[in-house]
Amino acid sequence: MPPRTRRAASPKIVIERDENSEESSSDEEVEDEQNGVVYESEEDEVDEPIEDIKSREKKPITISLKKFCKVCKKAGHQAGFQGATYIDCPMKPCFLCKLPGHTTMNCPHRVATEHGVIPAPRKSTRHSVDYIFERQLRPHVPAIKPGFLIPDQVTRAVIRYHSRRVTCLEFHPTNNNILLSGDKKGQLGVWDYDKVYEKRVYTNIHSCLLNTMRFSSVNDGTIFGASSDGTISCTDLETGISESLMNLNPNGWHGPSSWRMLYGLDINSEKGLVLVADNFGYMYMLDKRTKDKIREAVLIHKKGSKVVGLHCNPIQPDLLLSCGNDHFARLWDLRHLEAGSSLGNLAHRRVVNSAYFSPHTGSKILTTAQDNRIRVWDSIYGNMESPSREIVHSHDFNRHLTAFRAEWDPKDSSESLAVIGRYISENYNGVALHPIDFIDVSTGQLVAEVIDPNITTISPVNKLHPRDDVLASGSSRSLFIWRPKDKAEDVQQNDEKKTIVFCGKTDSKRKKKFGGESDESDDESFKSKGKMSKTKSSASKKVKR
DNA sequence: AGCCTATGCAGCC
């Protein structure tokens, strides 16, 4: 090892000794070009003037600062952002596909035009050679199905609408411009995004996470919600008055081992049932009207594991799909429902964030799992042993983010378009942005990635409008409405300006960023109406072909 | 600008 001197490349920091803190004047020795702290134990002592042990006792302790990887703590490389590009730690498996031997940068699933989305082999019939052919052929395959209209321009936004991160979104089933949003605090937002300032937040429905919202097909004036507070709510959208259909924690808090939380929720309209599932593996069935429990709770996933999603088949409502933390999505017949009586068990390698039947025929299944893969089963009537496709896509689990869920486009009659937010960022002209991806799940192709230069946060919650070409996305505490570029321009021509509404305490820097007027009154959203500048808003991007 | 933290899952024993 080469000898080191005090003023070598590794900078050093000096810590004062306790016993004589006033004697050490270390200021001039502190250097702040720091990439991390590495102690220089024995070597450091060799550097010390050994002859003066007595004075050394009074000398400050010296710690050298040198470059090391914040991920694996080893020297010689560094993980983290370099500008707007994130450099992976080479000692870790790929952050995208989770396989060792390469990093995200050179992951075979991340080719230039596709940004990490590629169909995985169908069972074991293909191997790596197939990928190579696939990558060579891919650019020649026409990419965009003519029918897809991608909402890629932000036309409306409420910045910091919620006081905590958005957890779920739902469009009103009949009123085209109403978007419902739930947040981590359990609050429910009702926003008319055409009259952007018409927005309300109901704060007293739940006490924590509003995990899922669903409309009843009979009465579209009320919405059902499942919350981590263990209750089901039924809320009148006009008044905000809510009644509780069920409370799993009637005796209050007795520690986390007994506190029940509700995650998955769906409505079986045919039978007038509300189905909910909890974090202990159980599902509950209630009569929507009388609020009576139809039967005892049924264990539908591994005991003690969280059931995060429930979905009734749109064609055969008795067919139920559930998914959860036991790494399975499961199919059930509601008419013969018992623990262990599932019709099918779809194995995943990690927690399944969501599982949905396709919106029209109900014959396909789309799941999102925490192993960074979207899976598609092309027919529930066929072989369910393994998915028809696995699509590698970055949507990592992060405890601070709402779980990512791939959502069908309800307007796509071919049942192939899905939307999902992306976790890892891409460098867009020097800015790290997290796009929202549109994926053709019949081929695994990335149809479009949409970004807005002003949205620098991750957008895990996305919902496509049932009738209009509109995407709603929830990113941190804010909501965004996207429309296809042409339509967005129509909106502008109609003098309905692109409108950003600021809520809560919003600093002027952020307002500037979003192009809001420099209204400094902090906490009132209604005043600071601003339109985005053309240059900013036009930076939204589709995939290069 | 830079700390702090809420918080879910997996892997380990």
Add this chain to the structure above:
DNA sequence: TGGCTGCCCTAGGC
């Protein structure tokens, strides 16, 4: 099975 620990691209508040 249970309890602990650690965590790779967070976001906002102080």
